[in-house]
Amino acid sequence: MPHWIAACAVDDVDPEDVVPFHHEGVDYAIYRSPDGDFFATAGHCTHERTLLCDGLVMDHIIECPKHNGRFDYRTGQAHGAPAIVDLQIFPVNVEDGTVYLDVGAASVG
Amino acid sequence: MIAIVGGGAAGWSAAEALRELGYDGELRLFGAEAAAPYERPALSKQFLADPAFEHPPALDVRPAPEPEVALELDTAVVAIDPRERTIRTSAGRILHYERLLLATGAACRRLRIPGSELAGIHYLRDVDDARALREELGPGRRIAIVGGGVIGLEVAASALARGCEVTVVEAGPQVMGRIAPLELATAIERLHRARGVAIRTSTRPLGLEAAGSRVGGVALDDGEVVPADAVIVGIGVEPRTELAVGAGLAVGDGVLVDERFRSSDERIFAAGDVACVLHAQQRRHVRSEQWRVAQEQGRRAAAAMLGAGEPYRDAPWMWSDQHDAHIQMSGFGFDGAQLVCRGDLAAREGIAYLGLRDGRLVAVCGMSLGTGIARTVRSAGMLIEQETPVDVEALRDPGRDFRRLARELLERRGGA
Numbered sequence: 071m072p073h074w075i076a077a078c079a080v081d082d083v084d085p086e087d088v089v090p091f092h093h094e095g096v097d098y099a100i101y102r103s104p105d106g107d108f109f110a111t112a113g114h115c116t117h118e119r120t121l122l123c124d125g126l127v128m129d130h131i132i133e134c135p136k137h138n139g140r141f142d143y144r145t146g147q148a149h150g151a152p153a154i155v156d157l158q159i160f161p162v163n164v165e166d167g168t169v170y171l172d173v174g175a176a177s178v179g
Numbered sequence: 180m181i182a183i184v185g186g187g188a189a190g191w192s193a194a195e196a197l198r199e200l201g202y203d204g205e206l207r208l209f210g211a212e213a214a215a216p217y218e219r220p221a222l223s224k225q226f227l228a229d230p231a232f233e234h235p236p237a238l239d240v241r242p243a244p245e246p247e248v249a250l251e252l253d254t255a256v257v258a259i260d261p262r263e264r265t266i267r268t269s270a271g272r273i274l275h276y277e278r279l280l281l282a283t284g285a286a287c288r289r290l291r292i293p294g295s296e297l298a299g300i301h302y303l304r305d306v307d308d309a310r311a312l313r314e315e316l317g318p319g320r321r322i323a324i325v326g327g328g329v330i331g332l333e334v335a336a337s338a339l340a341r342g343c344e345v346t347v348v349e350a351g352p353q354v355m356g357r358i359a360p361l362e363l364a365t366a367i368e369r370l371h372r373a374r375g376v377a378i379r380t381s382t383r384p385l386g387l388e389a390a391g392s393r394v395g396g397v398a399l400d401d402g403e404v405v406p407a408d409a410v411i412v413g414i415g416v417e418p419r420t421e422l423a424v425g426a427g428l429a430v431g432d433g434v435l436v437d438e439r440f441r442s443s444d445e446r447i448f449a450a451g452d453v454a455c456v457l458h459a460q461q462r463r464h465v466r467s468e469q470w471r472v473a474q475e476q477g478r479r480a481a482a483a484m485l486g487a488g489e490p491y492r493d494a495p496w497m498w499s500d501q502h503d504a505h506i507q508m509s510g511f512g513f514d515g516a517q518l519v520c521r522g523d524l525a526a527r528e529g530i531a532y533l534g535l536r537d538g539r540l541v542a543v544c545g546m547s548l549g550t551g552i553a554r555t556v557r558s559a560g561m562l563i564e565q566e567t568p569v570d571v572e573a574l575r576d577p578g579r580d581f582r583r584l585a586r587e588l589l590e591r592r593g594g595a
Contacts, residue, residue, distance in 0.1 A: 084583070086586070087582075117236075120550055121550070124549070124550040124551055124553050124554060125550075125553060125554075126553065126554055126557045126558065126582070133557065135550035135551075135553030135554070136498060136505065136550050136553070137220075137471070137498060138471055138496065138498075138557075150192070150195065150474075150478075151188075151191075151192065151218070151238050151474060152218060152236075154238075
């Protein structure tokens with residue numbers, strides 16, 4: 071079931087950047103693309119559970135801060151070792167300057 | 180057939196990339212180890228620190244490349260005949276190749292002092308080495324490490340986590356001398372000492388002393404003996420060039436290849452630790468020993484083998500985990516560079532040293548508790564690759580976010 075929650079303000083995220091978001095024990099990462107679109111993924115890298123929010127966003131790629139595993143944050147697709155398992159992604163909606171996140175599909179952990 | 184000789188990071192990523200790029204012909208990867216390709220970086224870190232860690236993560240766990248890559252494990256290539264375009268394997272088979280990638284990596288440099296053949300002396304390169312070394316670690320065990328480079332210091336941290344008493348002996352005046360400027364090396368030493376590792380710099384081992392049939396201590400050039408139940412040697416690696424030499428290829432510090440990883444034989448390429456690559460930006464041959472570099476080179480070499488690909492001009496990048504600290508480096512070294520320091524270890528983004536030459540960044544190395552250093556090092560790495568002019572005063576300004584500054588500089592460069 072969809073479960074929309076307010077994650078951050080639009081202005082909290084630079085274009086081509088990422089911020090962390092934590093909700094009910096689950097970490098998420100919220101991205102703003104160079105074109106200004108918002109996306110969200112699970113907060114941890116699928117390789118060694120490093121928080122992705124210290125990583126670098128380049129175009130549509132988030133690069134894990136620890137070992138440079140790369141994912142497309144729009145689709146969650148892993149781009150090769152050490153990023154082998156895809157990232158979970160979450161629907162995002164922007165209304166009146168606020169970024170909403172549908173955490174309905176979040177698995178606890 | 181495309182033959183990939185070597186099952187490490189470069190070899191496996193080349194195999195994957197060949198399939199991704201549409202090569203659907205016969206593809207064989209020859210690995211001298213019995214294990215399928217795996218992540219070597221874990222061997223000095225979690226694998227040693229945690230006895231429950233069964234096996235380093237496998238590399239070939241994604242949906243397998245199609246068509247299948249034939250993995251010939253436990254199979255070394257013992258000779259290459261470039262004229263006949265054949266290889267001979269350790270099993271005595273002769274196979275014909277169209278293109279060949281040398282990804283044989285590097286081997287540990289051996290200690291050559293009296294006592295070097297005693298039992299209890301370890302080197303660390305593959306998973307078998309790591310298993311044997313792991314058996315030596317445990318509470319109260321006295322571990323001496325010869326060499327204060329990345330491997331020595333990671334093993335020191337892992338051994339300490341297992342309750343060992345650890346002493347690192349480094350011949351040079353500082354630890355991590357090839358990677359970190361003195362100022363950062365001092366901070367790294369301080370971290371190790373604070374966590375409980377003894378570090379002796381500017382000290383050479385003269386011999387290894389026996390205790391019964393095993394090693395019992397390291398005799399130093401200042402007359403002292405460091406007692407040790409086991410000794411781990413991490414004094415660097417040598418590229419495995421024997422095959423290339425035997426095939427008559429041009430070899431220097433590694434197999435000499437051009438900007439597209441092609442050796443002096445047009446059908447033979449090399450990537451990873453064994454390759455000494457003509458770097459398009461540095462305009463000199465550069466040999467790297469970093470895992471991510473090996474992967475990237477493997478991919479690039481794959482493209483080149485199919486007649487595509489760009490000249491290689493990447494800035495090397497690496498990480499190291501030591502205790503609770505995360506260290507990253509990028510670029511081409513601090514020799515003769517002007518140093519700028521940003522941040523401090525107590526801050527989330529950690530402490531970074533930037534090296535400048537002629538108004539451009541050439542090197543970056545930093546450390547953080549957690550992964551906060553990553554943005555600075557990766558942003559700096561892009562400035563290094565793009566040879567972007569930088570303003571020293573802006574770099575020094577603690578009020579400026581480095582990521583934003585780097586982006587502005589890169590965009591200005593791109594727009595110019």
